[in-house]
Amino acid sequence: MIDPHCHSSSILVERPAEVAFTLMADGLKQGEWAWGSADRVEVEPGLFRGTSVFTGKHTFVRLNVDRPRFQVDYEVGATPDAMQLRNMSRVIPGALLRMPPDTCVVTLITWRLATQTDAEWVQFGTIHEAEMFLIKGLVERI
Numbered sequence: 001m002i003d004p005h006c007h008s009s010s011i012l013v014e015r016p017a018e019v020a021f022t023l024m025a026d027g028l029k030q031g032e033w034a035w036g037s038a039d040r041v042e043v044e045p046g047l048f049r050g051t052s053v054f055t056g057k058h059t060f061v062r063l064n065v066d067r068p069r070f071q072v073d074y075e076v077g078a079t080p081d082a083m084q085l086r087n088m089s090r091v092i093p094g095a096l097l098r099m100p101p102d103t104c105v106v107t108l109i110t111w112r113l114a115t116q117t118d119a120e121w122v123q124f125g126t127i128h129e130a131e132m133f134l135i136k137g138l139v140e141r142i
Contacts (some may be wrong), residue, residue, distance in 0.1 A: 004135045005044040007125040010107040011132040013139050017104035020139045021070045021117075024106065027063050033134040035127055037061050039074070049081060086110060106135055 013020050015050030023029050027048040031040025037050030037059040048061045060080050064073040070091035077083035087110045108128045112121050 004112065006023050006111050007121075007128060008107055008109045009125075009128045010134045010138070011136050012094075012099070013106050013136050014102070015104065015139050016102050017070055017091045020104050020106050020135075021067070021091045023135065023139050023142070024070075024091060025065045025072050025130055028062060029138075030061070030063075033131050033138060034061075035131060062128060066118065068117060106132070107138070108132065108135075118137050 017033070023033075027046070028040050028042060031038050031048070031050050034040075034050065035053045037048070038053050040048045040050040040061075042051050043060075046062055048063075050059050050061065052059055054119055055130060057078065057122070060077050061073040064075065066072070070093075072089045073085055074087040074089070075083040076086040087108060090109070092109045093101070093103045094105070095101040097105060099105075108131065110124055110128060112124075116124070
């Protein structure tokens with residue numbers, strides 16, 4: 001089934017979950033792999049601004065980090081006042097999936113807004129799938 005409301009992408013990373021989670025929970029480092037909000041700066045504690053490589057427009061992001069669960073909720077918006085939950089990442093330790101303990105699976109999830117066109121929705125999913133390879137490369141070089 002093609003899910004009309006949610007898109008997820010996952011990738012196996014050859015590093016421990018703690019290492020991958022460190023990247024996923026870092027608002028500045030996220031600017032190295034998040035094409036919708038690249039070249040990040042921290043505009044105030046916990047609030048980041050990046051630039052979309054597609055539109056050139058600014059995007060604001062706030063990370064809500066849940067370290068015990070290796071989960072990050074990302075609030076995103078064109079302005080700080082317009083931010084809302086848009087994406088989530090989760091890192092699953094390899095051992096939980098009966099994989100080697102020094103591996104993990106990184107997953108990105110996004111939910112579709114009712115205002116997104118079909119083309120915009122396809123673009124979001126395609127971007128997230130490509131970003132998985134950037135995440136893998138960045139984590140495995142750490």
